[in-house]
Amino acid sequence: MLTRRVLSLLVCGCVAAALCASPALAVPVVDGRFDPxxxxxxxxxxxLTVEGLGPIAQQGELWTYQDPSSGDVFFAITQPKELIDNTYGANTVGWPRAHNFSDLTGSDKAQVQLTNALGQTVLDFNFDYFTAVGSGYDSLGATGGDGKILVxxxxxxxxxxxxxxxxxxxxxxxxTTNSPATDAEYTPNITYPDWVYEVTYEGRISAAAFGTAGYGDIAVPVLHDSPNKLGKNKTWTETDGTIPEPTSMALLAAGGWLLALRRRKRNVVA
Structure with a gap:
């Protein structure tokens, strides 16, 4: 039978484990696969506000992290799969008309804008999604393709x-012809289990961009998908509210469960 001391230790252990595994102790890997x-x-x-249609119910996500040692800022932008995804050819999901691989390499990009702590725009650039290069295909970031530095x-x-x-x-x-076959729930394909269906842009910005003022904020003024599932190209964005950090949510859930268990055991423990 669990004693109060054992239950208390379990709660403390849960907290310690979550803190040790906390994302705050890690640095994101910029590889294009978003993992909070x-x-x-x-x-x-x-x-999201789509050109010619107005606001839509689905929301994108913008995640950031500032490395306390270097001051560099990491970011990840993910669009909802109801608007755009990495399915094409014979295996599209939710596309009302044909969606080809070339549509994703034609002119797709995201505008990324960063300010310093004084609110001054210090970096503004178009982020290339995917472009044909000599060795195959690659994202050229702000160096080419549909990417370029604006400020x-x-x-x-x-x-x-x-x-x-x-x-x-x-x-x-x-x-380059058909994406992996999947269903409406985007169940992983057993032959291509690591295929990412979300459209995500991920990057790291040098602390030098913000100068002595330091980092302020990041915005994504416009996303260009040619086309998206609604048959349009441009989508304007605006940040709205925060997303609970996954580790924090897991900690609260585990801690709540253990505390509830402790209360239930109160009348029977030594």
């Missing part, structure tokens, strides 16, 4: 990757 558990600490929803210095964009970049160049699934 790898280090991102602040998540915000993105309200600031190219050297400040230290790392970048996208989810289709991950699928081709990390997972090694170089599929």
């Amino acid at each position: 558990g790898e280090g991102y600490t602040l998540g915000r929803y993105l309200n 600031g210095q190219l050297s400040w964009v230290v790392e970048w990757a996208t989810s289709l970049d991950y699928n081709f160049n990390v997972a090694g699934y170089k599929l």
Whole structure:
């Protein structure tokens, strides 16, 4: 039978384990595959307004993390699969008309804008999604394709990757005709289990971009998908509210369960 002391130790152990595994103790890996558990600490929803249609119910996500040692800022932008995804060819999901691989390499990009703590725009750039290069396909970030620097210095964009970049160049699934077959729930394909269906942009910005003022904020003024599932190209975004950090949610759930168990045992423990 569990004693109060044992239950207390279990609660403390749960807290300690969660803190040890906390994303705050890790640094994100910029590979195009978004995982909030790898280090991102602040998540915000993105309200979406599609050209010619207005606001839509689905929301995107914007996650950030600032490395306390270097001051560099990591970010990940993910669009809802109801708007755009990495399915194409014979295996599209939710597309009302044909969606080809070339649609994702034509002119897709995200505008990323960063400010310092004084509210001044220090870096503004278009982030290329995926482009044909000599060796195959790659995301060119702000260096080429549909990417370019609008304000600031190219050297400040230290790392970048996208989810289709991950699928081709990390997972090694170089599929230019049909994406992996899946269902409406995007169940992983057993032949291509690591295929990322979400459209994600991930990057790292040098602390040098913010100068002595330090980092302020990040925004995603516009996303360009040609086309999206609604038959449009441009989507404007606005941050709205925070997303609970996964580790915090797990900690609260586990701690709540143990505390409830302790209360139930109160009348029977020694």
